[in-house]
Amino acid sequence: MLPGGASSMPPPPNPAAYFPPPRVTLPSGLEILRTYSGAVIFLEILFGTIVWILVAATGVPLPLLQGWVMFVAVTAWFLSIVFLCVFLFGYANRIAVNWNQTDFLFHGATFVFYFGAFLLQAATTSLHHFPRGFNSTTQEKILGDHEYNISIAASV
Numbered sequence: 001m002l003p004g005g006a007s008s009m010p011p012p013p014n015p016a017a018y019f020p021p022p023r024v025t026l027p028s029g030l031e032i033l034r035t036y037s038g039a040v041i042f043l044e045i046l047f048g049t050i051v052w053i054l055v056a057a058t059g060v061p062l063p064l065l066q067g068w069v070m071f072v073a074v075t076a077w078f079l080s081i082v083f084l085c086v087f088l089f090g091y092a093n094r095i096a097v098n099w100n101q102t103d104f105l106f107h108g109a110t111f112v113f114y115f116g117a118f119l120l121q122a123a124t125t126s127l128h129h130f131p132r133g134f135n136s137t138t139q140e141k142i143l144g145d146h147e148y149n150i151s152i153a154a155s156v
Helices: 029-034 034-055 063-088 099-126 145-155
Strands: none
Touching: 029 034, 029 063, 034 063, 034 099, 034 145, 063 099, 099 145
């Protein structure tokens, strides 16, 4: 027995555990453009702009399918610009978020949405030879030859 009523048991752990703030390993300012993440964001902005222009240049024969493609292109373009600005202007150092995980989730979600948009745009492109009106006597195609080429470029 220990003197003074002390026990040999260690004290219980502190219930208020200390969790350090997440460490940002992605650089701020223009240095973000030298990382893979910055290059991917820049490419998302560039190719999102191109898809946006190409889909808008077609006659949009199937608004339901191509409307989703436009939504994905415009939304991902806007969010990519916001995400890039967070790092360019140094807000990443002021906001206590795990930026490595956020970066991974952002690019993963953008990939899933762009892949879905690719499938819908490719489905629209594959209907090139079908007539515009199925009960119509005219042989006007859903996509003209010029729109077909633009739709292929938007799919790629």
